[in-house]
Amino acid sequence: MTTHPPPMALLAELTHRCPLQCPYCSNPLELLKANAERDTDFWKAVMDEAAALGVLQIHFSGGEPTLRRDLPELVAHASKVGLYTNLITSAVLLDEAKLRILAEAGLDHVQVSIQGADAQSADRIAAYEGAHAKKLEVARLVPQLGMALTLNAVVHRQNLNRLDEIINLAVELGAGRLEVAHVQYHGWALANRAALIPDEAALARADAIVAERREALRGQLVIDYVLPDLHADLPKTCMDGWGSRFINIAPDGRVLPCHAADSIPGMSFERAGERELGAIWDASDAFQRFRGTEWMQEPCRSCDRRDVDFGGCRCQALALVGDATATDPVCHRSPHHARIREAALAEAAAPPPDFRYRRP
Amino acid sequence: MTALALEAVPRLKPGVRRRYDAARGQHILLAPERVLVLDDIANAVLEKLDGATAIDALCAALAKQYETEVETVQADVLELLADLRDKGMITA
Numbered sequence: 224m225t226t227h228p229p230p231m232a233l234l235a236e237l238t239h240r241c242p243l244q245c246p247y248c249s250n251p252l253e254l255l256k257a258n259a260e261r262d263t264d265f266w267k268a269v270m271d272e273a274a275a276l277g278v279l280q281i282h283f284s285g286g287e288p289t290l291r292r293d294l295p296e297l298v299a300h301a302s303k304v305g306l307y308t309n310l311i312t313s314a315v316l317l318d319e320a321k322l323r324i325l326a327e328a329g330l331d332h333v334q335v336s337i338q339g340a341d342a343q344s345a346d347r348i349a350a351y352e353g354a355h356a357k358k359l360e361v362a363r364l365v366p367q368l369g370m371a372l373t374l375n376a377v378v379h380r381q382n383l384n385r386l387d388e389i390i391n392l393a394v395e396l397g398a399g400r401l402e403v404a405h406v407q408y409h410g411w412a413l414a415n416r417a418a419l420i421p422d423e424a425a426l427a428r429a430d431a432i433v434a435e436r437r438e439a440l441r442g443q444l445v446i447d448y449v450l451p452d453l454h455a456d457l458p459k460t461c462m463d464g465w466g467s468r469f470i471n472i473a474p475d476g477r478v479l480p481c482h483a484a485d486s487i488p489g490m491s492f493e494r495a496g497e498r499e500l501g502a503i504w505d506a507s508d509a510f511q512r513f514r515g516t517e518w519m520q521e522p523c524r525s526c527d528r529r530d531v532d533f534g535g536c537r538c539q540a541l542a543l544v545g546d547a548t549a550t551d552p553v554c555h556r557s558p559h560h561a562r563i564r565e566a567a568l569a570e571a572a573a574p575p576p577d578f579r580y581r582r583p
Numbered sequence: 584m585t586a587l588a589l590e591a592v593p594r595l596k597p598g599v600r601r602r603y604d605a606a607r608g609q610h611i612l613l614a615p616e617r618v619l620v621l622d623d624i625a626n627a628v629l630e631k632l633d634g635a636t637a638i639d640a641l642c643a644a645l646a647k648q649y650e651t652e653v654e655t656v657q658a659d660v661l662e663l664l665a666d667l668r669d670k671g672m673i674t675a
Binding site: 332 | 585596597598599600602604606607611613614615616618668669670671
């Protein structure tokens with residue numbers, strides 16, 4: 224038993240390798256190489272510990288998790304220990320035979336990313352020719368093989384004008400859930416902010432489309448909508464609170480409170496297998512650092528929303544203000560709020576620069 | 584929220600699973616990016632979803648099991664199942 228309420232979900236980042244090059248990639252600027260990745264037995268032991276701790280869902284993620292040849296074995300093990308299994312994939316390396324093996328291993332849910340509504344623009348964004356067509360072909364098979372399908376669309380100024388068609392696509396493919404997620408400007412995405420950030424009018428149109436279609440499709444398609452940060456006045460409750468629900472394990476086995484946490488300098492992360500997962504969750508410096516409200520400074524410390532949003536995102540505070548213990552500058556009470564919002568909206572008003580890809 | 588018919592046959596959608604969460608001592612429903620905590624009544628209803636039993640037969644069985652009026656059971660069950668359908672957890 225843990226002292227703190229146990230984690231609900233484990234994000235297992237099996238690899239950082241990925242055939243796609245989405246300009247809004249949320250993975251760190253410096254990716255881990257294949258030789259840093261952990262083996263099958265490591266991940267199986269992690270799953271045993273996680274399930275015993277009270278973790279209910281595992282998200283196999285990356286990078287592109289289907290690059291791991293042991294993925295069916297890992298899914299089967301997760302299923303055996305009672306975890307709800309979710310595969311977060313670009314789908315470009317999957318086909319019917321591989322998907323069938325995963326279904327038989329007990330995979331519950333497949334989350335397929337799409338980069339836009341049409342092949343031409345989507346393939347340009349992903350920098351991978353033929354990606355879009357392949358994704359549709361694979362996504363369609365997911366419900367046919369008895370698994371839940373989520374379509375995940377990251378939206379920005381270069382695909383937001385076709386949001387209606389993206390929603391139509393989710394319905395047509397038989398998805399039960401669509402995630403429409405505005406870009407979160409972490410990792411590689413921050414380098415492409417000016418090419419991605421929509422203006423306020425485009426955002427308002429998207430909000431209205433989601434509200435209308437959500438109502439019309441009630442009972443058929445669940446639409447989860449992740450708002451962009453920089454247009455807002457109140458920060459998100461990042462990770463539902465640091466060390467509160469989520470545990471993230473990087474490809475090299477380090478245990479992180481969120482997948483971007485290693486962008487914060489001065490943090491050290493323990494490795495799974497070197498200490499019990501429950502002890503890392505409960506007592507490690509990384510998980511204790513921003514848990515609860517004790518670490519806060521003003522204006523968070525005396526704010527009546529401190530237990531609601533926990534000061535917002537630590538990585539964003541660091542990236543935009545240079546201090547991971549500062550109020551997330553998305554918050555209107557941050558002294559940096561007006562300046563940062565203005566700079567972001569000025570980028571949205573100017574023509575978009577070219578994308579910067581990871582492998583130019 | 585549109586009403587469900589008593590003749591409808593409810594079932595969990597693919598990728599939705601009911602299980603007992605031993606760490607927290609509660610029954611839960613697991614679905615894509617969702618964990619729904621079930622109270623004893625919701626759990627008793629969902630236990631009976633076998634993909635073959637219609638809502639009226641299901642309610643009759645519950646009424647007998649809990650020795651209550653079938654009309655009361657029907658009202659509660661229809662409301663619960665319509666809510667779960669709107670959340671994307673069941674089809675009926």
